Amino acid sequence: MKPTRSRSASVGSAVVTASIISLSACGGSNDNDAVRASSTAQQACATLSGKTIGGAALTAAVVPASGPAPTYCKVNGTLAPKLNFEIRLPDSWNGKLHYAGGGGYNGAIPDVALSASALKQGYATASSDSGHQGSLLDASFALTDPTAAQLFGSLSVPTVMATAIEAVTAAYGQLPSKSYYEGCSNGGREGLMNVQRYPKLFDGVIARAPAYNWVGFMGAFNRTAKALAAPGGAFTSAKTSLLAKSVRDACDGLDGVVDGVVSNQSACTSAAFNPASLRCAGGTDTGDTCLSDAQLAVVSSWTTDAVFAGSPTFRNAGWSLTGNEDSPTAMGLWVTGNGNVTTALQYLFQDTTVKNYLARDPSANSLAYSPWDQNQSALSAMAALNDATNSNIQPFVDRGAKLILWHGGNDAALSKNNTAEYYNNVVSKVGGQSAADAFMRFYIAPGVDHCAGGPGADTADLLTALDNWVTNKAAPGTLTAQKLDPANGAVQFERPLCQYPKYPRYTGPANDANAAKLASNYACS
Template sequence: MQCHAGLPFSRFTLTVLAAGALLGCGGSDDHGDNGAGNASATAEQACAALAGKTLAGATVSTAATVAASATAPLYCKVNATIAPQLNLELRLPQQWNGKLYYGGGGGYNGAIPDLSGPNLNALTQGYATVNSDSGHQGNVLSADFALNDTYAANLFGSLSVPTVLSSAREMVQAAYGKQPDRAYFEGCSNGGREALMAAQRNPNLFDGIIARAPAYNWVGFMGQFNRTAKALAAPGGGFSPAKVATLAAAVRNACDAGDGIVDGVVANPQACSFDPAVLRCAGGADTGNACLSDAQLAAVSSWTATASWAGGAYTNAGWALTGNEDDPGAWATWVSGTPNVQFALQYLFQDTTVKNYLARDRTQDSLAYTWDSNLNAVYALAALNDATNADLRPFKNSNAKLILWHGGNDAALSHKATTAYYQAATAAVGGQAAMDAFARYYIAPGVNHCAGGPGADDTDLLAALDNWVSNNAAPATLTARKVVAGATQLTRPLCQYPQYPRYTGPANNAAAAALASNYTCTAP
């Protein structure tokens, strides 16, 4: 479900391949052939070794070197297809570090993610990287592939990652003469769901996983998208930019100082007890931009309150009010569609889900559809796409590591939902000490969905994960940066949940306020 500009619009007879991917990889000490091989092969040699080959079911269509640029090193770009329709792209660097990085997709996938963001970071660090389209071609906002193609629906749901990894490992073996020493997965949004799906269903697949803003609770959050869209579409429920600004400013005024500094970011949300009812217009009617009508307050309530369906079988934790709802990548983009809810990404995602998974009728008006009216369809959607199993003991027992991350101003997916999963997993594995042995969770204040927003959104989680896996150096507080046009604007501590960064530096000092060293991770 990733859409970033942060939102690029990017997918079993293959049972044998999927099963094979579980062997000799992941968190065990066996990483296949760890001999010297030809790990020093150049990108050109790697391309030559793969051109025209079929390996582990993947038929290479192109293999060509890509010249170094100002941002990316020289590498071999390999495109291949696992018949009939699962497309992948493998990038083999000139100087390989011996490890494999799998980057997740976004939204309903449908295209191979480009070489940017975390994918670029991994390649620059010397990883061989792989991405896929998850088994279909299409718009990231469209689930049309799932209506009549159960094979594509299963690939999207859970099968594409183990299938592609099996082929990628063999392709790396052919290119460099040895299997990767380590294999890591990183994804945000739907890629975060793919990450947790792998940890839950294929616990031996990866040595380490980074799940950022995971869309793990597909039935739950899509259902809440549907509920909130109905509230916003109700007479008088829509929000103008001025109304969104009124809501955001009120939250900031009430809660910004709770983290030790008034800087436009509410970094201590646990201390924020703002009640939107204080903004109610006189009599509940819409009397201007300085207040919210009863219909608008109902929309806010739908968004923030926990949602539940099928007698409580499916739930979703609501969103927290952050004070940054007026950021361009927040409410207007994801929730309100200001002024027309049918332009909001949450509306578009629930609409295509209703049409193609639940009603199975593309003429269905999603705003007239009752989310749990067809329980069999809900169960089927959950079986395909939900990654809600909190029992991570098999993953823990494989000696693999997990980093969870979520932006504090994420209007697409609620960090409260990720917190709920983390808490459930902690209980399932036996308590905090057991969880700390293999997992970390971070919330980045003021950061939008996957990236962007006023907060510090840039942290090298891959380096932290690799150091943990390879050197047993468990990450604690990390450092996050906000980078604009290549220049670092500010740094902040990225604190382990439930801590938050509290300003402890000199008062009224803008230069000091921009430095992570003047903040202390503090329990709420």
């Protein structure tokens, strides 16, 4: 799976260039946040249009303000062989650069909506398609194109950063004073990959719901898909609703308020709710008021750890039962397919992974691929490309960079317990909590689905918190998360965003719906 020497040479050169440039961009003589370049988006476009920078011929055009995005200069280019990128330059630059990561198997440049908040704050932003074009559910590039596989795995971000820094410097006449990375899901993995392999590239990284243990979570996807496909294992939306309501009935009030979200998940133990209590008489499916033995086996597969041979990192921590499994973007979408497992996103991801990384056969049946760890060389090769499990991030720490981890408490795509494992592994590696607190924070947002959505408060400005930490040495503590009305952006309610392992406990007046909407009536417990 290695690229040819000629094709990999340009990629490797770009990575070296990125590292050199980033040293100048981070902590150099231009590290003065009071300095602001005066170029407008129009002027930046005029400067860059038609130029070749970092080996890429650039096109540039001003994009008027629309929806959440302000006016900006959109700069596009391609780095050989086919790494497409986009740089967005705001009207009023704050002197800093923000890189927004992708999702799934990438294949397209992320929508500007993912960068809109950063653009509004004055950041220049950059993103890419990671070096191949296609559906985010399609890993066929890994079967046919070793260079694309390496770019997706770890090289696309540092490669694009080299060109982005040059382009931003050309547009505004000065190097970025700080460079930050932010991404969710695979984007979170990309963030941790750069923390681990390119520690000098960013001054700070925000890794949301990071898909960092590719071998482990894909194996867990495969295991649960098989349980769902087994006779009687199909899980309808009614079954999911039964499970979710049962968890809420048992555990919702354990955080001090009955609000439809189980914030105190650590107290929602098997003593509070045991899925076996939903067992159908005799273990055979008798309708929507119970779970058969085959369906309880699905719940067990989903909520227990999956461990595979070959490496201590070939594992996946099980999902917690949250009480919000019935959210439209939770268990039905990701796990069960609402009765048809082959439509579930977890099934589709593991299926394309088996076909293109492990069996290396587009006709392979992923449900018949057993055991998951049968081909150790294939697992190790995939891990070398895609796993970001190394908890020894001392080089990143030593240069003063900061890391913020975040995970939705109702994430049915990737287990928040995996992110907790990585966080705890880093804490152990650096010598304890006090040392870790100097450079790392971890937040869990109760009731929030994968990256966003769900009944919980899913909006929080982690970028401002990170920037204050890096530039002003103001370490973030409890933050505020909001739930916004999708129609008009109005705040529906707020919650404290607590540092792990704390959760927001309601301390306000009883039976007061308006008081329960205010973050000030909660304490991190």
